Amino acid sequence: MLAFGVGGLLPAVVQEARTGEVLMLAWMDAEALARTLRTRRATYWSRSRGEYWVKGETSGHTQRVEAVRIDCDADTVLLSVAQTGPACHTGTATCFTGRELPLAPPDADEAPSADRAPASHAAASDDAAPEAAAEPAAPEEPA
Amino acid sequence: MLAFGVGGLLPAVVQEARTGEVLMLAWMDAEALARTLRTRRATYWSRSRGEYWVKGETSGHTQRVEAVRIDCDADTVLLSVAQTGPACHTGTATCFTGRELPLAPPDADEAPSADRAPASHAAASDDAAPEAAAEPAAPEEPA
Numbered sequence: 001m002l003a004f005g006v007g008g009l010l011p012a013v014v015q016e017a018r019t020g021e022v023l024m025l026a027w028m029d030a031e032a033l034a035r036t037l038r039t040r041r042a043t044y045w046s047r048s049r050g051e052y053w054v055k056g057e058t059s060g061h062t063q064r065v066e067a068v069r070i071d072c073d074a075d076t077v078l079l080s081v082a083q084t085g086p087a088c089h090t091g092t093a094t095c096f097t098g099r100e101l102p103l104a105p106p107d108a109d110e111a112p113s114a115d116r117a118p119a120s121h122a123a124a125s126d127d128a129a130p131e132a133a134a135e136p137a138a139p140e141e142p143a
Numbered sequence: 144m145l146a147f148g149v150g151g152l153l154p155a156v157v158q159e160a161r162t163g164e165v166l167m168l169a170w171m172d173a174e175a176l177a178r179t180l181r182t183r184r185a186t187y188w189s190r191s192r193g194e195y196w197v198k199g200e201t202s203g204h205t206q207r208v209e210a211v212r213i214d215c216d217a218d219t220v221l222l223s224v225a226q227t228g229p230a231c232h233t234g235t236a237t238c239f240t241g242r243e244l245p246l247a248p249p250d251a252d253e254a255p256s257a258d259r260a261p262a263s264h265a266a267a268s269d270d271a272a273p274e275a276a277a278e279p280a281a282p283e284e285p286a
Contacts (some may be wrong), residue, residue, distance in 0.1 A: 011154045013165055020163025022156055025219040038247050068246060071238040072231050076168040078239045088215050095214040096221045103211060104181050 003075040004030065009045060010077055014087070017066045017080040023087035024095040026055075028077060033068075040065045042081055061085035146218040147173065152188060153220055157230070159237075160209045160223040166230035167238040169198075171220060176211075183208045185224055204228035 004010055009027045016023055026044035028036065032052055035043040042055040042063035056062030063081035070077055088095040147153055152170045159166055169187035171179065175195055178186040185198040185206035199205030206224035213220055231238040 006149050011168060013156050013168060015165055022158055022165060022221055025154060025156060025214065037244060040247055040249070065246065068244045069239040070242045070244060071168065072233050072235070072242070073238075076238075077244075078165055090215050092215070095216075095219075096212040099213045099215070101180060101211045101213060101220075103208065104183055106183070 001074060002030070002033070002070065003073060005075060007047070009047070010075060012042075012044065012077045012079055014042065014063065014079045014081055016083050016087075018082070021094050022096060023063075023081070023083055023093075033077065036065055036079070037068060042079060056084060059085070059089065061087065063087075144217060145173070145176075145213065146216060148218060150190070152190070153218060155185075155187065155220045155222055157185065157206065157222045157224055159226050159230075161225070164237050165239060166206075166224070166226055166236075176220065179208055179222070180211060185222060199227060202228070202232070204230065206230075 002010065008029045010029075010033070012026050012028045012033075014023045014026065015021065026042075027047055028043075029045045032043045032045045035041075035052070035054075042065055044053055044055065045051075046053050054062075062084045063079070064084075065079055065081050067080040068077055069080075086093050088097065092098060145153065151172045153172075153176070155169050155171045155176075157166045157169065158164065169185075170190055171186075172188045175186045175188045178184075178195070178197075185208055187196055187198065188194075189196050197205075205227045206222070207227075208222055208224050210223040211220055212223075229236050231240065235241060
């Protein structure tokens with residue numbers, strides 16, 4: 001039923017149930033998902049260590065799972081959790097806290113084509129790939 | 144700086160800026176991210192079609208990007224967007240709407256070991272992989 005990807009893994013998006021904050025993204029195989037559903041303790045597969053880890057088991061910063069949802073093509077899971085303490089192992093509230101990338105000014109999206117406001121580092125690839133190429137040929141899919 | 148993964152892609156978690164709803168997960172390569180930052184129009188790489196797609200270009204259900212954040216190990220991006228219409232190509236508000244998986248009863252997380260409340264389909268793998276194996280040997284990492 002679930003469409004596990006490379007290495008038998010699914011991305012798991014983790015959201016704080018009360019605040020709605022996106023806390024982190026981790027990875028689950030079928031067993032990690034089964035353990036999470038069975039115990040309500042968020043359990044992931046560590047790609048770097050090649051083992052299961054129960055969030056908070058060493059840090060105390062646990063995630064009590066309140067809901068697990070799959071997406072429309074069953075290749076991503078969304079966990080709604082009650083987070084204890086900071087979610088990020090760096091100590092920030094979420095893994096995305098204070099890590100914003102620079103965006104073009106708000107009026108940039110008025111341009112009918114990205115070529116109107118090229119970023120110098122991307123101009124060459126714009127020439128090679130006209131904006132028209134960005135139009136999907138089939139109905140949109142999230143992946 | 145960014146740690147692109149298999150196929151030169153990063154998972155992109157997409158969150159509605161006003162409601163906090165997690166709308167979908169899509170994939171970006173360096174060019175899709177550059178186009179998104181430059182145009183503020185959420186632009187992804189379709190793994191199924193092998194091409195870039197600008198969200199809403201065919202459906203009209205656009206995503207105006209208000210912020211883009213990377214996570215602590217720079218291998219995931221989080222987009223904060225203003226979503227027009229339903230985010231999912233199936234017509235649901237989000238790709239996760241109405242797709243909840245069954246969880247153990249709330250008191251299941253009181254059990255010291257998952258073996259206390261085994262799911263029959265997972266019992267065999269529990270025998271093969273004791274709960275102790277779920278304890279990380281190194282400091283926790285989100286991936």
